[in-house]
Each structure stands twice: as C-alpha cells, then as structure tokens.
Amino acid sequence: MLVLTRRGGESIVIGDEVRVVVLDVRGDTVRLGIEAPRSVQVHRAEVYAEVQAANAAAVNRLDDLGSVAGRLSRIARPKPRPPAPGAPVSPDRP
Amino acid sequence: MTGTTSAIVHDGSTTVGPVPDELPEIRLVRPIPGFPDLTRFVLVRLHDDESEDALLYELRSVELPEVRFLVGVPDAFFADYVVELDDTTCAELELEQADDALILVVLTISGDAASTTANLLAPVVINARLRVAAQVILSGTDWPVRAVVA
Numbered sequence: 001m002l003v004l005t006r007r008g009g010e011s012i013v014i015g016d017e018v019r020v021v022v023l024d025v026r027g028d029t030v031r032l033g034i035e036a037p038r039s040v041q042v043h044r045a046e047v048y049a050e051v052q053a054a055n056a057a058a059v060n061r062l063d064d065l066g067s068v069a070g071r072l073s074r075i076a077r078p079k080p081r082p083p084a085p086g087a088p089v090s091p092d093r094p
Numbered sequence: 095m096t097g098t099t100s101a102i103v104h105d106g107s108t109t110v111g112p113v114p115d116e117l118p119e120i121r122l123v124r125p126i127p128g129f130p131d132l133t134r135f136v137l138v139r140l141h142d143d144e145s146e147d148a149l150l151y152e153l154r155s156v157e158l159p160e161v162r163f164l165v166g167v168p169d170a171f172f173a174d175y176v177v178e179l180d181d182t183t184c185a186e187l188e189l190e191q192a193d194d195a196l197i198l199v200v201l202t203i204s205g206d207a208a209s210t211t212a213n214l215l216a217p218v219v220i221n222a223r224l225r226v227a228a229q230v231i232l233s234g235t236d237w238p239v240r241a242v243v244a
Contacts, residue, residue, distance in 0.1 A: 038185065038186065039124075039186075043231055043233055047215075047231060047233060048127060048231070050215075051127045051213070051215065051216045051229075051231055051239065052127045054200070054202065054213050054240065055126055055127055055128045055129065055163075055200065055213075055216075055229075056128050058163055058164070058200045058201065058202040059160075059162065059163065060152065060162050060163060060164045060203070062203060065140055065150075065164065066141075067207065068164070068203055068210060069140045069141075069150050071244055072149065072150060072166065072171075072210060072243065072244060073145045073149060073150070075171070075243070075244050076145060076149050076171060077170055
C-alpha cells in the first residue's frame with residue numbers, strides 16, 4: 001500500500017482522472033472530496049464490501065426454484081391497478 | 095464533482111409498460127460488484143412464477159452460466175421502497191423518465207431454502223428499451239442489504 005501524509009487542503013492524484021482532496025480534519029474525522037469521471041464508482045469501502053459479499057452469497061445454486069417461487073408469489077402483494085375510466089368515485093366523507 | 099440531485103425517483107407507483115418474460119442480452123454498463131469480468135446477462139422469468147404480473151426472474155450471466163441471480167420486483171414485497179437515481183446513473187443508463195427503468199432487487203435464498211432476503215441497498219436498474227443495466231449502490235441511504243422477504 002502506498003502511504004502518503006497530507007494536511008487539510010492538500011490533494012492526491014490517482015491516475016489521470018481521479019483526485020482526492022483532504023477538505024478538513026477535525027479530531028479523528030477526515031472529510032475527503034473526490035473528483036472522478038462518472039465511469040468511476042466511489043463508495044465507502046465497507047459499503048462496497050458488503051454489496052460484494054451479498055452478491056457472492058446470492059449466486060443461485062438451486063436448480064429447482066419451484067418452492068421458493070411459490071412461497072414468494074403467495075406473499076406478494078398485488079400491484080395496485082388504476083381505476084377504470086368512468087368508474088364511479090366515492091365522495092369524500094367527513 | 096458529479097451532480098447528486100435526484101433525477102428519477104422510482105417508488106412503485108409509476109407504471110412500467112408490459113415487461114417481457116425474457117429480455118435478450120442485457121449489457122451491464124458497470125460490472126456487478128464482486129464479478130468484475132461479467133458484462134453480458136439475460137433476464138428470464140421463472141417458470142414457477144405464476145403471478146399475474148411477473149415477480150421473479152433469473153439474471154443469468156452469458157459469459158459464466160453458473161453465475162445466476164434470483165431477482166424480484168421490489169414493489170410486490172416492500173410497499174415503502176423508493177429508489178432515487180442520480181443524474182450520473184440516469185445518464186449512464188440513458189434513462190429519461192422513471193417509466194424507462196425496470197428496478198429489480200437481488201434475492202438471496204438461505205442455505206436451507208427456508209428464507210429469502212432482498213438487497214434493497216443495491217438494486218439492479220435496467221433500461222429495458224436499450225437493454226443496458228447496472229447494479230446501483232444507493233449510497234447515503236440506509237436501505238438494508240438483507241431485507242427479509244419471507
């Protein structure tokens with residue numbers, strides 16, 4: 001790991017298109033600004049790791065999803081349907 | 095800095111047009127976290143999904159057939175789920191309005207197949223018209239990664 005020491009207001013450049021700025025430092029909290037092209041995703045490391053882990057766990061290993069699909073279909077709520085045109089609308093009640 | 099204003103809010107009240115039972119190859123504009131080399135997927139409705147409106151699909155990798163994800167329509171299970179997509183995501187997926195977006199959440203089945211959780215923090219957002227998609231991490235929200243479905 002490359003280790004650099006920066007003060008508030010100083011920056012780091014990564015590659016040609018990513019810049020990390022130390023905006024301010026208060027106690028043990030550092031506020032960072034990140035400039036990157038929109039093709040580069042920036043996330044808190046622990047959030048990204050959590051999504052990676054969830055995806056790895058989600059890879060489906062069942063060939064027969066029948067019982068799961070059945071159970072989920074039964075608990076699903078129906079999509080609300082818009083009222084048919086011309087349907088009577090009940091008046092507001094006090 | 096890229097813009098962070100919400101360009102599209104999808105809260106289940108918008109009506110997505112008829113969703114096909116199968117979407118021919120979808121291209122991921124960014125890889126699914128943890129699967130950096132896979133960009134080509136197909137979306138197939140489950141045979142056993144007998145609900146009137148499609149609830150459950152499998153998102154299957156074209157490049158690695160053993161990689162497949164059970165995904166579901168979140169509105170059917172989570173009444174309060176709201177997805178806000180920022181300008182950057184909308185631009186990447188060429189989404190112009192909420193109806194363009196098909197939002198699906200990755201479902202994890204427990205080892206004993208007795209329980210299922212949904213990843214509400216990182217939905218899969220699909221532009222069904224252009225067949226491009228991305229798993230979008232909703233940073234800054236506190237939607238759970240493992241919301242209990244059943």
